[in-house]
Amino acid sequence: MKNKIHFVVIRLLMIALMMRISFAQAQILPKPNAQQLAWQKAELGVLFHYDLHVFDPSKYAQSANRITPVADYNIFNPGSLDVEQWVRSAKDAGAKFAIITATHETGFALFQSNVNPYSLKALKWKDGKADIVKDFVEACRKYGLKPGIYLGIRWNSFLGVHDFIVDGTGEMQKKRQQYYNAMVEGMVKEICTNYGDLFEIWFDGGASGPEKGAPDVLPIVKKYQPNCLFYHNDQLAEARWGGSESGKVSYPCWSTFTYPSTGSGESTYKGISANNFELLKHGDVNGKYWMPAMADAPLRGYNGRHEWFWEPNDEQHIFPLDDLLDIYYKSVGRNSTLILGLTPDNRGLLPEADVKRLKEFGAEIKSRFENPIAVTSGSKKVLQLNLSKATTIKQFVIQEEIADGQRIRSFSIEYFSNGKWEKAFNGFSVGNKFIHLLEKPITATKVRLVINVAVGAFQITEFGIY
């Protein structure tokens, strides 16, 4: 008895110690800000690429296009432009937000800019009065999607900007760099102030920063869109690229990262590009910075193509449904936000084949996840679902509350079948969402989630079987 009491006391002391440690650790855990939380919970977004070369006869080739001005910008003439059709299609896919390339690498702006003359104002089309960004954000709001804006400022084939730096030499280069930086900052202000609240502002390739002679965009976004996800520059990335354009991240994928930004190259932060961007794909479990992963891929990325920009006769490169589902499981199902690249055609419409596939995809995801067999939640080490009868299970979903940081470090999913508990999966990261699709369905009468290691108190907001 004395031994037993002794043992209990020691055990209680140990637990208290562990909890204190855990509590202390939890206190310094990085946490998402409001926009990061919203972005992660959104899970699925789309990014519409639209630029002058959609209208040219040649195949888009990024390395050539970014240094070659489009010969005649008046080729931009989408006779049947219907931005609402784009957005409806994104909604059909299940996207909760949608982003548009307000500028891409030509430098041509799809809005009424007062600082960048190379914009819709220059066109014969709609008498120079169109504002596709405005139409787009309005369409998003109409259909309940959050609007975001992408600004390509790293390249500008029209003005001669190469990796943020104005091409040239001597005093003219210096003066034009100053002008370019001010122009970009002006565009950022326009984007931040003319279109209401934005969900994400995406600076492609990172926005570099003033310390490298590049535009200083972060203070502008923070001033005028404090609740907007900032992606990204050398100083800050509120989300990170997931290390590939495959639409997938590696498992485990942590929402935390080693550095406050992913920078724009090895010179800024070490090791990011090592092993084919392994650090971006996984994140850093011990990272001090909250920086959830984005998995991006163009819908037209199948079978030897990888097309962010529309070209005729590319329909066979639209991902088949199965591939899209695989992407979904390996992005959303691995605690990252999936952003699918869509590209309207030269009529101004998302092509019928893309629309159809997105609808199929959205419907399939909905059908797979709208009716769980059973679901529970809680903060206990073991969460068990007792089923009334032997039930066939295809997939598991786990979600932890990430508002106070990502806390689960190791877990197991077990199921009771034929009189004994079996392991269905041993995992590490959960984060916003973990989905395990079984290779073969199982039949069980009970399932349980066992949290093996966690840092601080955790909260499972869903443990569900489907």
Place this chain on the structure above:
Amino acid sequence: MKNKIHFVVIRLLMIALMMRISFAQAQILPKPNAQQLAWQKAELGVLFHYDLHVFDPSKYAQSANRITPVADYNIFNPGSLDVEQWVRSAKDAGAKFAIITATHETGFALFQSNVNPYSLKALKWKDGKADIVKDFVEACRKYGLKPGIYLGIRWNSFLGVHDFIVDGTGEMQKKRQQYYNAMVEGMVKEICTNYGDLFEIWFDGGASGPEKGAPDVLPIVKKYQPNCLFYHNDQLAEARWGGSESGKVSYPCWSTFTYPSTGSGESTYKGISANNFELLKHGDVNGKYWMPAMADAPLRGYNGRHEWFWEPNDEQHIFPLDDLLDIYYKSVGRNSTLILGLTPDNRGLLPEADVKRLKEFGAEIKSRFENPIAVTSGSKKVLQLNLSKATTIKQFVIQEEIADGQRIRSFSIEYFSNGKWEKAFNGFSVGNKFIHLLEKPITATKVRLVINVAVGAFQITEFGIY
């Protein structure tokens, strides 16, 4: 008698021989084409400089401005723009044609371009719908002036063009140069096709040429404006810069030149810049190419300033009337075409002080030349004016017919006073117009013009006293 006959025969033979030589020489004399003839007969034009930096707070400084983009092009906002007021003022000055800087060194286009987005289309002002070039040519036609257009393509601070060449390196530079050349050629086509018949197209600094990697503008002008004076590129100059921006040329000033163009530097044609552009100031009496001289000066070129562009508080730099008259005598009066630089202000009006001075100038020229004391014409070696009484004479005007070339090489003006002939002036070139203003008026009963040397048959269209 025999001797006399012999002498007559020899003399006739000699005359015949001389005439043959003269005739032969006259045959190969360079002659003006129709646009050159019209341009020389016009005698006086104006050039309106108008660009973004009229609206900026800093003093215009060409070497800095041409490499520094204007920070905010929306400063261009001439609230009281009245192009007709400009043109009326030019007419008041006696100008027969007027030119406008459709683009200057910023690259900003004062017209509705479909190839250069950096244009009035980009502005908030007038909702991007203004076309100052169009308004200008219409105003010219309304008031009976011939419209011309100046295109600055040598520098473009916005696009980073330095002496026709796009700043930069490698493939991007090559591609942007191709783009720039095509853009310029596109603008030239727009200018040549959208505004009716033009009197002069002025490429500042010469337009270089495709053999140097620069835009190929000459064929476009020749195709679409065959009757327009082309000024100028490396291949052709239908007029030449008079070698200074003083508004004056040197005497004698021949309408012929050594080369078909003045090029854009020593590398193209030898000796042009030698001795402070002496060759341009005088021309080449034996030159094989017809290339009349242009004397240009900004109206605001007095007393330590030389301002093509408006700045506030520069009224004291408007040439006094006497200086303008001196310019007139040393340009128009020396067989060159005077082009005065005018610059409207940031209201869009030619300032009152400029307007007043131009009116004074026009009135004074008119008063000095509208009522000749006596005038004659003809093709005799000696043209004499017999006056009914002793008359005070202030100035002489001589004009030769230049349609078949400039033929007079040496002449004297003589007057009969106090019973004998006196020399008033010994001259060389006449050309379209020679004016001799006497230092002190003379009193005479007869005056005569003696042609000492001429190449081929000449025709004096006016010998007048004033």
